[in-house]
Amino acid sequence: MTRTAMMLMKSKNLEDKISELSESYLLTPGADESELDRFLKNCENNLSLTPPIGYLSFLKSYNGIAGNGVFLYSTYRKPFEKCAGENNDFVEMNLFWRDLDWMSDYLIFGDSDMDIYVLEITTGKYQVRDRQAFDNLFNEFSTFEGLLEHVINQIANE
Numbered sequence: 055m056t057r058t059a060m061m062l063m064k065s066k067n068l069e070d071k072i073s074e075l076s077e078s079y080l081l082t083p084g085a086d087e088s089e090l091d092r093f094l095k096n097c098e099n100n101l102s103l104t105p106p107i108g109y110l111s112f113l114k115s116y117n118g119i120a121g122n123g124v125f126l127y128s129t130y131r132k133p134f135e136k137c138a139g140e141n142n143d144f145v146e147m148n149l150f151w152r153d154l155d156w157m158s159d160y161l162i163f164g165d166s167d168m169d170i171y172v173l174e175i176t177t178g179k180y181q182v183r184d185r186q187a188f189d190n191l192f193n194e195f196s197t198f199e200g201l202l203e204h205v206i207n208q209i210a211n212e
Contacts (some may be wrong), residue, residue: 068199068202068203068206069115071203071206071207071210072115072116072119072206074210081116081118081119082116082117082118082119082128082132082141083116083117084113084114084115084116084117085113085114085117085128085129089117089129089130090110090113090114090129092129093113093129093130093144093145094110096129096145097144097145100145100148100149101145101148101149101161103161103175105144105161106161106173106198107198108197108198108199108202109163109198112126112198112202113128113129117129117132117141118132118141118142119141119164119205119209120141121209121210122166122208122209122210122211123166123167124164124165124166124169124205124208124209125141125142125164125165125166126163126164126171126202126205127141127142127143127144127147127162127163127164128141128142128143128144129143129144130143131143131146142164144163147162147165148161148162159174159175159176160172160173160174160175161173161175163198163201164205165185166185166208167185168184168185168186169182169183169184169185169192169208170182170183170184170185170188171201171204171205173198178196179194179195179196180194180195180196180197180198180200180201181193181194181195181201182194182201182204
């Protein structure tokens with residue numbers, strides 16, 4: 055099997071897992087092109103960067119996700135459709151974390167009560183780190199899709 059075929063199969067399996075979660079958890083509808091354009095400008099203006107393509111692809115399908123205390127941020131504070139509350143804003147949360155100067159070396163995609171899901175900008179590695187003791191590295195991935203699969207498994211308790 056070719057590498058491309060394996061990646062497509064893995065993507066299909068991941069998409070199937072996410073679809074299964076949509077029945078029980080809070081997946082917000084994907085961002086449209088105008089929302090993504092606004093989001094990219096907001097990222098450039100406030101964070102001086104463009105989020106990775108894998109995250110942007112996720113936002114096109116699902117503009118944030120929440121379940122079992124695990125969150126992936128959305129393009130803005132987006133109210134949940136099935137319950138009270140709202141998902142966290144990607145830019146807002148990254149600015150919040152950057153109150154700690156050394157956190158500007160990381161791009162934060164989401165969090166849980168125990169973990170934080172980041173891209174270490176200098177290495178290009180996607181990581182699961184301890185929310186309280188950030189130096190503790192629990193898992194590392196070469197792609198956003200690897201991190202996303204980890205997050206989805208956390209939500210599904212797998």
